[in-house]
Amino acid sequence: MLAAVLAILGPWIQTSAAQDGTIVFTPQWMAQAQFAGYYVAEAKGFYKDAGVDVRIEHPSATQPAMSRLRKNECQATTLQLCQAMEIVDGGIPLVNILQTSMNNGMVIVSARNRDPLTQTGAKVGIWSVGFGQLAICMSFQDKLDYEWIRFAQNMNLFVAGALDATLAMSYNEYYQLLQAGLDLPEEYVYRFCDHGYNVQEDGVYMTREYYREHPDQARRFAEASRRGWEWAAEHPEEALDIVMEYVDRDNIATNRVMQRLMLEEVLRLQVDRESRQREFRLRPDMVQKASHLMVENMMLGREITYEELIP
Amino acid sequence: MRRIIDYIRRKLSIRMSLWVVLFAAFIFITALSLMFFQAREAVSQEAVSRATQILDKTSLQVEGILNRVEVASTMTEWLVRQHPDNPDSMFVYSRGMLENNPEFYNCSIAFEPYYFKDRLYFSAYSKQDADTIRTIQGGNDTYQYFYMDWYLMAKLLDRPCWTEPYMDLDVPTGTSEMVSSYCKPIKDDDGNIVGVINTSLSLSWLSQTISAVKPYPNSYSIMTGRGGTYFVHPDPSKITRQTIFTQTLEHPDTAMVSLGHAMQRGEEGMKPMNLDGQECYVFYKPLGQTGCSMAIVCPKSDIFGSFDRLRRTIMAIVVVGLLLMLFLFIRFITRELSPLRQLAQEAETIASGKLDDELPDFQRVDEIGQLTRSFSNMQHSLVKYIDELKDTTAQKASMERDLHIASGIQMGMLPKDFPTGNDRDDVRIYASLTPAKDVGGDLFDFYFRDGKLFFCIGDVSGKGIPASLFMAVTRSVFRTVSAREDMPDRIMDSLNKTMADMNDTNMFVTLFIGALDLATGNMHYSNAGHDAPLLVGDGVGTLPCDPNIPVGFMPDWKYSLQHTRIYPGTAIFLFTDGLTEAEDASHNLFNRQRVTEVAKDVLARQEHEPRQFIARMTEAVHRFVGDADQSDDLTMMAIQFTNNASGQAS
Numbered sequence: 001m002l003a004a005v006l007a008i009l010g011p012w013i014q015t016s017a018a019q020d021g022t023i024v025f026t027p028q029w030m031a032q033a034q035f036a037g038y039y040v041a042e043a044k045g046f047y048k049d050a051g052v053d054v055r056i057e058h059p060s061a062t063q064p065a066m067s068r069l070r071k072n073e074c075q076a077t078t079l080q081l082c083q084a085m086e087i088v089d090g091g092i093p094l095v096n097i098l099q100t101s102m103n104n105g106m107v108i109v110s111a112r113n114r115d116p117l118t119q120t121g122a123k124v125g126i127w128s129v130g131f132g133q134l135a136i137c138m139s140f141q142d143k144l145d146y147e148w149i150r151f152a153q154n155m156n157l158f159v160a161g162a163l164d165a166t167l168a169m170s171y172n173e174y175y176q177l178l179q180a181g182l183d184l185p186e187e188y189v190y191r192f193c194d195h196g197y198n199v200q201e202d203g204v205y206m207t208r209e210y211y212r213e214h215p216d217q218a219r220r221f222a223e224a225s226r227r228g229w230e231w232a233a234e235h236p237e238e239a240l241d242i243v244m245e246y247v248d249r250d251n252i253a254t255n256r257v258m259q260r261l262m263l264e265e266v267l268r269l270q271v272d273r274e275s276r277q278r279e280f281r282l283r284p285d286m287v288q289k290a291s292h293l294m295v296e297n298m299m300l301g302r303e304i305t306y307e308e309l310i311p
Numbered sequence: 312m313r314r315i316i317d318y319i320r321r322k323l324s325i326r327m328s329l330w331v332v333l334f335a336a337f338i339f340i341t342a343l344s345l346m347f348f349q350a351r352e353a354v355s356q357e358a359v360s361r362a363t364q365i366l367d368k369t370s371l372q373v374e375g376i377l378n379r380v381e382v383a384s385t386m387t388e389w390l391v392r393q394h395p396d397n398p399d400s401m402f403v404y405s406r407g408m409l410e411n412n413p414e415f416y417n418c419s420i421a422f423e424p425y426y427f428k429d430r431l432y433f434s435a436y437s438k439q440d441a442d443t444i445r446t447i448q449g450g451n452d453t454y455q456y457f458y459m460d461w462y463l464m465a466k467l468l469d470r471p472c473w474t475e476p477y478m479d480l481d482v483p484t485g486t487s488e489m490v491s492s493y494c495k496p497i498k499d500d501d502g503n504i505v506g507v508i509n510t511s512l513s514l515s516w517l518s519q520t521i522s523a524v525k526p527y528p529n530s531y532s533i534m535t536g537r538g539g540t541y542f543v544h545p546d547p548s549k550i551t552r553q554t555i556f557t558q559t560l561e562h563p564d565t566a567m568v569s570l571g572h573a574m575q576r577g578e579e580g581m582k583p584m585n586l587d588g589q590e591c592y593v594f595y596k597p598l599g600q601t602g603c604s605m606a607i608v609c610p611k612s613d614i615f616g617s618f619d620r621l622r623r624t625i626m627a628i629v630v631v632g633l634l635l636m637l638f639l640f641i642r643f644i645t646r647e648l649s650p651l652r653q654l655a656q657e658a659e660t661i662a663s664g665k666l667d668d669e670l671p672d673f674q675r676v677d678e679i680g681q682l683t684r685s686f687s688n689m690q691h692s693l694v695k696y697i698d699e700l701k702d703t704t705a706q707k708a709s710m711e712r713d714l715h716i717a718s719g720i721q722m723g724m725l726p727k728d729f730p731t732g733n734d735r736d737d738v739r740i741y742a743s744l745t746p747a748k749d750v751g752g753d754l755f756d757f758y759f760r761d762g763k764l765f766f767c768i769g770d771v772s773g774k775g776i777p778a779s780l781f782m783a784v785t786r787s788v789f790r791t792v793s794a795r796e797d798m799p800d801r802i803m804d805s806l807n808k809t810m811a812d813m814n815d816t817n818m819f820v821t822l823f824i825g826a827l828d829l830a831t832g833n834m835h836y837s838n839a840g841h842d843a844p845l846l847v848g849d850g851v852g853t854l855p856c857d858p859n860i861p862v863g864f865m866p867d868w869k870y871s872l873q874h875t876r877i878y879p880g881t882a883i884f885l886f887t888d889g890l891t892e893a894e895d896a897s898h899n900l901f902n903r904q905r906v907t908e909v910a911k912d913v914l915a916r917q918e919h920e921p922r923q924f925i926a927r928m929t930e931a932v933h934r935f936v937g938d939a940d941q942s943d944d945l946t947m948m949a950i951q952f953t954n955n956a957s958g959q960a961s
Contacts, residue, residue, distance in 0.1 A: 064453075123467065128458040149467065152458045156475045159538040160602070162467035180538035181556045181571045253478075253551040257561055 022053040023221050025204075026074035028065040028129075031058055031246040032254060033263035034171060034202070035078070036239050037100065041228025043242045050224035052217055058250060064129065075210055076221065080201040081282070082133035082290055085304040093208035096309045098222040099282040100229060101201035102272040105170040105265065106134060108190040109177060111158060116144075116165050116190040123147045125158055125166030132167050134197050137293045155180065171265035175258055198273070199290045200283060211311060218311075226280050233267050233278065236260075282309060324648055328640035332633050339629050347622055351615065358614045359581060361526050362594035362607050366579075369520060374599040376414065376512065377493070381471065383412055384495045384510050391420060391497055391508070398427050401435035406446045408510065409437050416479070416490050416513040419449055420497070421456050422506035432456070438481065445483075454482075465494035465507045473601040475536045476514055478551065489514045489542065489551075491601055517598075518543050521605055527613035537602035539571050570595070574604035584608075650679045654686060666694050714749040714776070721750050721779050724786055726757060729921070737829040737954035738764055741921035743929065744946045745889075751944035752778025752820075753887045754786050758793075762830050765793045765802075768948050769822035769841065770887040772861075778944075781818045785810065785862070789824070799824040799837035800872035803862065807839070811866035819863035823856075823885060827950070832877045832957040837870045842888060842903075847919045848881030851910045882919045882951040884910060884928075889945035893932050896939045901932055921949035 027035040038056055041047050047054040057074060059065040066087075068074040076097070079087070084094050108116040108124065116122075120143075126132040128150040139146040146165075151157055155176045158166040168174045170191070177184060192198070204225060211218050232239035243259050272279045284306040294300040319325050387404050394400045401420045408418040421434035432450025450456045457463070461474045474492045481487065490511040497506040517534070521543045524532040534543035539554035555571035558564065570582050570593055577597035584591050586608060595606035612619070650673045660668045670687050673680060722744070729741045742755045752771030757764060767789050771778040785806070792805040802824050810820070823844065825836040836854070840861035844854045857871040877883065886906070893901040909931040913919050918927055925947050932945070 128455065149463060150458050151460070151463060152455075154460070156460045156477075156538065157463055157467065160464055160468070160472070160475070162464050175560070176538075178560060179554045179557050180540075181554065181568065181575055255549075255553045255557055257553075257557050261560065 021217070022055055023076055023217065024055050024057055024068075024074040025076045025221075026057050026059055026065045026068045028059065028078050031243075031250045031252050032172070033240065033243045033259040034266055036232045036243050036263050036266070037229030038225055039228070039242050039246050040232045040239050041224045043245070044228070044231060046224040046227045046231075047221070050220040050227075052220040052224060054221060054224070056246075069207070075214075076204055076206050076218075078202050079205045080131055080133075081199055081203060081287065082294065083130060084203065084205050084309065085287075085290060085294060085300060086130075086133065088304050088308060089300045089302065094205045094309065095208045095211040095218075095311050096203045096205055096282050097211065097218050097311065098225050099200060099203040099280060101203065101269050102279060102283070103269045104134065104193040104198050104201055105269045106131070106192045106197075106201075107168050107170050107174055108135065108165050108192075109158070109168050109174065109184060110165040110188040110190075111161065111163065113185070113188055114164075115188060117142065119144070119146075119164055121145050121147060122164035123149050123162075125149050125151050125155075125163045127167065128152055131169075133294060133299055134192055134199055134290075135167050136299065137297045138192065138195070138197060140297045141293075171262045171269065175261045175265075179258060197293075198286070199293075200286050201269070203282065215311065229270065229280070230278065232263070233270070236263055236267070239263060282306065324641050324644035327644050328637050331640055332637045335636065336629075336633050339633070343625065343629065350618060354615055354618045358526075358592065358609060359594070362581070362592075362609065365524050365526055365607060366594060366596040366605060369524065369605060370596055370598060372520065373517060373601070377473075377599045377601065379412065380415065380493045380510050380512055383408055383415070384471070384493055384508050387418075387420070387510075388495055388497055388508055391506075392499075395499065395505070398430075398433060398435075401433075402437070402446050405435040405437040406444055409439055409444050413439065414512075415439070416488060416511040417509075418511070419456070419461075419509040420506065421450065421462055421509065422497075423504070424457060426505050440484070461492040461494045461509045461511075462507045465496045465509075466504050469496060469504065471495040473599075473603075475538060475540070475602065476542045479511065489518065491603070514542065524607060526607065527609050527616075529613050530607060530609040533606050533608065534598070535571070535574055535604050535606070537575065539575060542603065543605075570606075574606065577602070577604065583611075647679075650675070650683065654683060658686070661690060661693075666690065666697065711749070717776065717779065718746070718749045721746075721783065724783060725755065731922070732920075732953070735953075737952070737957075738827070739921050739951045739953055740764075740766075740948070741925050742946070742948035743925050744944065745941070746774075746779075746944045747889070747941045748775050750776055750779035751946075752782050753889065753944040753946035754782040754820075755885070755946055755948045756786055756789055757948075757950070758790070759829075760794070761797075762828065763797070764827040764829055764950065765825075766827070766885075766948070766950060767822055767824045768844075768885040768887065768946060769820045769862075770889075770944070770946070771820045772818050774944065777816065777818065781816075781820060784813070785820050785822070793824075797826060798872055799826050799835050800870045802826075803837040803839055803859075803870040804868070807862045807868055807870065808866045810863045814863045817863075819861040821861045821887075825883070827877060827883075827952065829952075829954055830957060832879065832952055832954065833874065834877050834883075835872055835874050837872055839870055842886060842891065844886070845884040845907065845910050846877075846881055847884055847910050847914050847924070848878055851907055851914055854883070877952040879952055879955045879957055882921060882924060882949050884924065885948045885950070886928075887944065887946040889941075889943040890928070890932060890947060892943055893936050893945065894939055894942050895936055901935050905931070905935065919949075919951065921951050924949045 025038060027038065042054060042056055059068060065077045069077050084096065088094055110116045110119060124146040126135065126148045149163060155166065155173050157163050158177070159180050168177065204222065206218055240256065240260055240263055243263065244256055247254055247259065270278050287306040287309060291300065291303045295303055387408050390404050391401065405418045405420045409415055417436065417438040419434050419436045424431050427433050434449035434456050436449030437444050437446040464472055464474055472494055474494060476489055476491045478487045479490045490513055492509045492511040495508045496504045497508060499505050521532045521534050531545040532543060533541060535555050536542055539556050540551060541549045541553055541555065542551065544550050555574065556568060559567050566582065566584050570584060573580060574595050579596045581592055581594045584593050590611040592609045592611065592614065593606050595604055597604045653671055657668060657670050670683060670690065673683055725744060731739055740757055744751065744753050744755065746753070752774055753769070755768045757766035769785055771781045771785065788806050788809050793802045796802045796805060803822065821841040822839045823836065823841040825834055827834045838856040839859045843856040846852045846854050854875065855873065857873060859870050860868055891901060891903045891906060909928055913924055913927045918924065928947055
């Protein structure tokens with residue numbers, strides 16, 4: 001995985017800003033409520049209020065988010081913390097300018113009513129674009145020896161019975177499975193956050209080089225994005241209206257019910273378990289925990305520190 | 312409401328009409344319900360049959376083309392396995408697949424990474440492109456086919472299978488098409504999977520075919536995939552975006568979930584549902600082995616629309632008919648019963664006393680005519696009866712007058728002058744007779760002859776006029792016989808013989824005859840079955856009496872004579888059974904014991920002077936009887952011997 005990411009990113013990273021001073025922001029997935037705060041910030045004019053020109057461009061099948069970043073087609077993207085650490089470890093310094101997630105939302109959903117922890121050697125689905133670092137660590141740690149089956153983007157394999165279990169995001173694929181009519185008893189759903197793997201996920205990253213050249217612009221972009229999220233948390237239905245505009249514009253095969261559930265769950269994951277507040281900060285302890293886990297399981301060549309990630 | 316009920320209760324015509332109409336309504340409703348039920352079943356069966364035929368036809372169509380895909384894929388796989396080391400031939404095979412089957416959308420023969428040396432991606436991809444077939448190498452960094460469902464599903468399941476329908480984006484042309492792919496694993500000689508043959512079929516034709524299915528004006532069809540996703544739906548916003556379960560996540564709907572699961576399991580059947588507030592029947596059937604299922608949603612209002620219209624029309628006709636029937640019946644019965652009303656008014660007039668009022672002649676031969684005639688007869692009978700009643704009443708008044716006179720005569724026969732202390736110093740007498748009817752059968756008598764007091768008291772069997780006549784005869788014979796006989800037994804014998812001889816009516820009389828020597832106090836007496844008198848003097852005692860039969864039975868009976876001495880101051884209290892058998896309201900008898908107690912009480916108060924004694928006894932018996940009717944004649948006589956010189960005379 002690390003090699004694959006480096007192969008994609010390494011040689012082609014360019015450190016140039018957008019020519020016209022606009023920040024092109026590319027979320028790592030297609031339009032959905034996972035990025036509601038950014039849509040709100042754009043739609044409600046928060047970016048304009050902050051004096052920063054932002055354009056949201058979603059990735060496509062031929063232009064994934066990381067590809068756009070390395071080609072300097074976008075200046076900011078969202079990454080999960082583990083993904084970002086892999087990239088930094090690969091030699092591309094990144095800066096976390098805004099951390100939205102305070103909790104981990106990854107789950108393992110088991111088919112055929114079995115506890116995932118009892119399914120040693122099971123065929124478990126994992127995203128081909130690489131969101132499953134913690135699951136791989138857990139598989140090593142708990143000696144489950146899962147056979148990872150990389151899939152492109154949906155739950156069809158699992159629904160068709162081709163997998164024993166699958167990784168899913170509690171705000172997305174988990175609800176897709178419910179929407180597919182599956183009954184998912186809680187005892188057969190493994191939530192990483194409840195088993196010592198509560199590592200933060202989504203944050204907004206820029207290359208350190210770009211950040212160094214445009215710190216003020218980056219700060220204003222982060223502030224406006226945060227304002228967008230806070231507004232979304234206070235006005236979830238209006239935020240959902242805005243999300244659905246983006247969803248419809250891109251003709252995404254989803255619906256308002258799924259997006260409402262997703263928004264509720266994403267907002268829930270943004271509240272820190274200890275402080276019970278929406279903190280919007282990277283937690284050093286979580287960075288350290290993720291780094292230790294990944295080094296221990298040889299997914300990082302070295303420890304990545306909190307200081308390496310913050311501005 | 313109460314007023315309406317009262318009105319109906321007063322109107323026979325309305326009641327009768329209501330009963331008839333209610334009964335008719337019951338018959339109609341029962342018959343129509345049965346008919347509607349049967350008809351509804353037939354309509355329902357017809358709907359099921361129609362929907363099933365459509366589903367079967369569509370399913371057959373689908374299975375036909377699916378079979379061709381599956382057969383073609385099997386043949387291609389055989390060809391691939393003949394030349395597994397020749398990548399170029401794969402392009403020929405994939406192209407050949409589309410050349411031979413123009414209705415197929417595309418075909419990929421894809422291999423595992425690095426199956427061919429140094430080639431991460433190898434996928435011989437052909438696609439129908441207008442009139443030509445475009446064949447290229449399909450895998451690259453942006454399209455890593457070995458992560459795609461169609462590749463992974465066949466590989467993981469290790470068997471051929473159909474993928475969930477998906478939108479296939481053709482990058483060179485920028486067009487997308489909804490397709491489903493048949494994926495068949497390619498295995499080497501060792502049985503290892505080395506690649507997958509993917510043959511896709513555009514579902515546009517299927518979508519159009521299914522969308523066009525419309526057995527009823529407002530019915531529609533849907534198609535769902537393995538995950539419940541809508542691929543055909545009349546609401547375009549739901550296609551590929553929602554599943555059959557989506558709305559149930561926010562608004563639980565067990566019926567919808569049940570339908571979704573049944574369709575996912577590839578079941579065939581029918582379910583009644585409520586969709587968007589509309590009652591519907593949903594008929595569903597799987598589409599071959601694709602994992603997809605098709606359903607036809609038929610609103611009940613469509614299926615039963617004509618039937619419901621017919622039912623409403625019939626019900627309206629029945630209701631209007633019944634109301635009309637009710638109206639006509641009320642009119643008809645009212646008209647038919649109008650003579651009864653007239654008759655009732657006439658009856659009121661007759662009842663008010665106008666007995667000669669003429670009844671109307673309705674000229675009818677039915678029951679009302681009969682009733683009128685019967686009423687007329689009754690009126691005539693009534694007039695006649697009342698005339699007779701007048702006569703009878705007059706006769707009765709005459710009889711009552713006669714009886715009154717007879718009573719006066721009877722009372723006149725009894726002694727009216729009772730000797731008191733002022734009249735005589737040797738005896739005081741008082742008596743009273745209260746008949747139960749106008750005239751009675753009791754008697755008493757006394758008179759003085761030869762220094763003796765002859766007295767009697769009697770009670771004739773029965774009451775009224777016969778008893779009174781018998782009493783009169785008895786009294787007359789007593790006077791006659793006692794005028795020449797001194798001893799009571801002889802008087803009794805003689806009286807008995809006379810009475811028995813002339814007694815054709817078998818009546819009898821209990822009688823006590825006494826003869827008291829007023830000088831000495833010696834008393835001879837004879838008792839013919841009468842209550843023994845009380846002697847009230849120093850104490851209260853009963854005069855001993857021999858048992859003898861009453862007078863009038865046996866002419867030859869010899870009555871015994873008894874004798875006693877009456878001391879001065881002693882009162883002889885004689886009475887009939889009207890005293891001892893006087894009844895109160897509860898039919899309790901006054902009885903002899905009470906008589907004795909009253910006598911003792913009177914004696915204790917020294918009130919046994921005859922008049923006082925009788926008065927006290929009368930008060931006591933009236934108190935006992937209360938408001939109860941007098942059941943028998945009541946006669947009492949008290950004789951107090953007061954000749955203080957009697958001791959010397961004897």
